[in-house]
Amino acid sequence: MSHDVIVIGGSYAGMAAALQLLRARRKVLVIDAGKRRNRFAEESHGFLGQDGVDPGEIARKAREQLSAYPTLTWVEGTAEQAEGEKDAFVVTMADATRHDGRRLLFATGVSDALPELEGLGERWGKSVFHCPYCHGYELGQGRIGCIATGPMSLHQAQLLPEWGEVTFFLNGSFVPDETQHADLAARGVTIEAAPIARLEGKADVRLTDGRLLPFAGHFTASRVSPSSPIAERLGCALEETPFGTQIQTDAMKETTISGAFACGDAARIPHSVSLAVGDGAWAGAQLHRSLVF
Structure with a gap:
């Protein structure tokens, strides 16, 4: 046929x-x-x-x-x-x-192709997302992580404060220059340079220095x-x-x-x-x- x-x-x-x-x-x-x-x-x-x-x-x-x-x-x-x-x-x-x-x-x-981070894959679509317009509102203006994968992640970190309190995890993938750093600070974004060891619980981040940071959810590109x-x-x-x-x-x-x-x-x-x-x-x-x- x-x-x-x-x-x-x-x-x-x-x-x-x-x-x-x-x-x-x-x-x-x-x-x-x-x-x-x-x-x-x-x-x-x-x-x-x-x-x-x-x-x-x-x-x-x-x-x-x-x-x-x-x-x-x-x-x-x-x-x-x-x-x-x-x-x-x-x-x-x-x-x-x-x-x-x-x-x-x-x-x-x-x-x-997701960042190679322990615990991220099984949380994809559940507490780790790519689109804030699709999933940002449901995070209830809570703490949001933005996990960098490269220069495009800067735009994501700049946009996400519309939906909550943002921490930008550079994770060895991106280093903002002075102008970008000032822009993020003006938007209330916290920059975290310590690498991520893994994700735990619903959306908690364990850093390589041992700190455990709780979040409502994350976005990554x-x-x-x-x-x-x-x-x-x-x-x-x-x-x-x-x-x-x-x-x-x-x-x-x-x-x-x-x-x-x-x-x-x-x-x-x-x-x-x-x-x-x-x-x-x-x-x-x-x-x-x-x-x-």
Whole structure:
């Protein structure tokens, strides 16, 4: 069976794009590996109409709504390879199954490269976050840690006082100059130069000098990259951003390969559920236009 569009990635951006296409009565195949980026978070915030809802429930309800459209095909599994050209793409699955499509949409999301700190990984999405607009309010204006990963962390430390009392942990990753140091001080940010040994409890920080500092939560800037190499294997160009690597697209969300599009966290910055949904909706509309004109 040939599809008008094969969507690789069935999370928020991919489903938002698929919805536009299904409503245009196009045949859409969604291939989903079932690994949402925010699967570790208990609540999603900042998404109008869904504030405070379990992100898994948002995804479940969205898929349920898509399933009402008869031109949808949903496959659970991993897409390993994409080849071909506009109007004649082929996607090969991990089990060697092949699917044909006129257009491709990469909505694979991203993987986060986190600071190598003991105790951080298991707290990611629970008490350590990347987006204050998504999680800052719930910290109740308590003590917030900002764990540096490089120069971009300065911006994060400057912004976070909107949500609480901030300590900026340099952790050997960044040294502010005199001007930056003065700016942080003016914002009430405490600078901590002692390295972090590990995170303990809910969000406590154990420093290498033995001190234990309690916090309501932490923010850190992970480095991201597309969670699947499939777009790059097709030949789509990647580009560097202040947050990491993403798939390069034009204003219409088309990649450097004609007929192949990309959206969501894998193809835009910054990242949030609401921004991913908006980006996906736009990509879906542009995919439909590419099929019509």
